[in-house]
Amino acid sequence: MIIALDGPAASGKGTLGKRLAAHFGLRYLDTGLLYRAVAKALLDAGDPLDDGARAVAAARRLDPARFDERGLKDHAVGEAASIVSAIPEVRNALLAFQRAFAAAPPGAVLDGRDIGTVIAPDAGVKIFVVAEPRVRARRRAAELKAAGQPADDAAILADILRRDDRDRTRAVAPLKAADDAIELDTSKLDIEAAVAAAIGIVERAARRR
Ligand code: DC
Helix, strand or coil, X not given: CEEEEECCCCCCHHHHHHHHHHHHCCEEEECHHHHHHHHHHHHHHCCXXXXXXXXXXXXXXXXXXXXXXXXXXXXXHHHHHHXXXXXXXXXXXXHHHHHHHHHCCCCEEEEECCHHHHHCCCCCEEEEEECCHHHHHXXXXXXXXXXXXXXXXXXXHHHHHHHHXXXXXXXXXXXXXXXXXXXXECCCCCHHHHHHHHHHHHHHHHHHC
């Protein structure tokens, strides 16, 4: 079984993805980490984020087995990832790895922006996770504060809105719900309620197949 989890920044996909994978005995891939790793390679080297050739070279050099997640989760790296992810050749360079991960038994949960539309259009279950921007900003600020990083709620809200707009309006593989995706709005749900709702969606989809 392949579960595609798409949605905007800080909508709760990561938490849901890990919990769904554990519940159903599947592997889990946070595809945002791939774009974050490309962005971080450029930032570390002092290269401009719109340098397509260097971004593609960084994407081809990636070794997802050796990610250091902590550096990749920084707020600024997410912003930079949104910029490099709009480069079509970067997306192409990361396509085969994601498809192979999804196809390997026993199946997987992948979270991202284009899983249900591009990476795994035949996924058995597609969930499009949304939450109101203010709720997402509050959650992201709480995460950053918990990690000991400074967080200004208003600045984070502005970043999230800008990132959503960039991810939704790019020409290639924009953030959008697949036609057959089920929307899950987590604005009013705590983690346990959101996980229970997602498990319900997967179970109903599995019964229909
Ligand atoms: O999910 P995230 O915040 O870690 O993603 C960081 C950026 O990477 C996001 O703003 C857009 C890009 N991304 C993408 O274009 N496609 C994906 N499947 C995952 C992430």
